[in-house]
Amino acid sequence: MQFLQPILLWGLLGISIPILIHLWQGKKGQVIHWAAMHWLSEQESSVAKGVRLENFLVLLLRILMLILLVLLLSQLYFSSTNTIAEPRIFHLFQPDMQLAEEYKFELQQALENEEEVYWADENLTPIESLEDLEEGGKVFDLQAALDKISPDATSLNLYLSNSVNALKSDFYLSPLKPNLFLGSAELLKSGTQVISIDGVKALEIGENGLLDSISDALGEASVINLDKALFTYFLGEITDSERVFVQASLDAITEVYGFDFVEEESMEDATLIFTANPPKVDTLDKIYFVSDTFSFAERSNLISLSDQLDFEHSELVQSGKLPEVILERFLDFSGVEKKDVPLSRGQLENRFLVESERAQEKRGNLNLLLLGLFTVCFAAERFLANRQGI
Incomplete structure (x- = not known):
């Protein structure tokens, strides 16, 4: 049992309100006029004070109504203790043979433990055995793979190469905070790129990855012609x-x-x-x-x-x-290739935006029962209060 809006439980302090009203009315007393009242002496005609026992039931009903109202607003959620959800661990591998070989042992352990292992592609293709590592043709699409992760997932392991070119998007929306496993393979060094406009060489991509003027000794350079x-x-x-x-x-x-x-x-x-x-x-x-x-x-x-x-x-x-x-x-x-540089764990972690906690997406599953009890208590309280004239 849990409360999805526990801060509203402070409303239980309102229980003191009907108690104070009840005590105040009992202290104030009530004057009852009757025919032979003037024959009584001054001491005998004093005002009756004190709490009447027949009003206790009305007081209890009012307290119970406040409790039910607070529980209703606090979104009481009851989960059965008989059904314990099994953990669902997901493993997402970037379609990279070198990365898969590097974490081959972790992959084998996940398969033996019957955990869910997939390629991080648009179809969330499952990896059922080590032989699947030899299959190629998978297109890396991390966001599409994250969107297909089951909402029942309890843990998410991501196996990524520490390459800025591999992660095209600035940020990724993940259903839960991922555990990152980064590849240690060296980044491929691309050759010199020359940008030409309508066949006229204009700029080159320097060693620092920035645009620079054309140098005299280009060697083997790939020319990218821009219209x-x-x-x-x-x-x-x-x-x-x-x-x-x-x-x-x-x-x-x-x-x-x-x-x-x-x-x-x-x-x-x-x-x-x-x-x-x-x-x-x-x-x-x-x-x-x-x-x-x-x-x-x-x-x-x-x-x-x-x-x-x-x-x-x-x-x-x-x-x-x-x-x-x-x-x-x-x-x-x-089509100009960006210079590839490694990413640190902290840089990668900052790229993943985690969705709101699952508990906030829940709705109290006892709302209908609490509302029914509140209605019954309200009707009983009104009936007794009108009957006793309070």
Whole structure:
């Protein structure tokens, strides 16, 4: 038995109210006039005082009504002691053969204990034996896998590589706090990438992962050609102050890196869309920056910004990081590979937002019974009180 709103139990202090009223009425007494009263002496005609025994039942009913009301508001929840729920332990593996081999022993132990083991893909594919590790073709989709976790889960173990490129989204919504198991494999070092616009080499991704000018000795470099059509943008349903700061951010990117962004008059002709309303049509050839909204299950080309993009509301604008965010998201959308760096356990833990406690989602399962008892007590109290004239 538990109370889902235990703070409301302080309402039990209200029991003292009917007791004090009852004692006060008994102390005050009641004058009863009758025909031969004037024949009595002054001592014999004193007012009768004290608590009458026939009023005790009314007092008890009023106290019981207050108790039932407090229990009803406190959401009394009773769980049967005869049925003890068995723990359900979930294991989610990132589809990575090297990671699975590294935690092969933990995987074998989980299978022997008949715990639930899955690939962290969009279908939550089960792993039934070690032979399943040899199967490939699984697409890593952590949020989709977390959404399919049973609400009865008591423990969640996540096996992830400590790679910033593997975790695309900034945050993940998890049904409960996960236990993280990070891979220790070395990150793959990608070769030099060169960004060209319409066949003209412009910038390269330096060793520090930042955009830099073209060097003389590139060696073996992968060239990523970006069409000029990618550098078109459209300012949709946003405020005038947002337009000023978005335009200023694009101008800053153009000044530093030489990217020439061109404003279009219609959304159909632009690639970068700045708006306050999420698009209804799921088109993957555009990237949407949606301000003043927030969403966990984002599409890869839908960037939700929780504040308006002006100086009064947005921390990105106040700190001057809005151009950096726009450029980073734009390059990721354009296919420019981000430099891979390891993530610490603390950085990963901060990316998981845990849902509200399950207990708060419960509803008192004795509400109907308490309401019925309250109705019966109220009817009995009114009947006795009217009968006794109190």
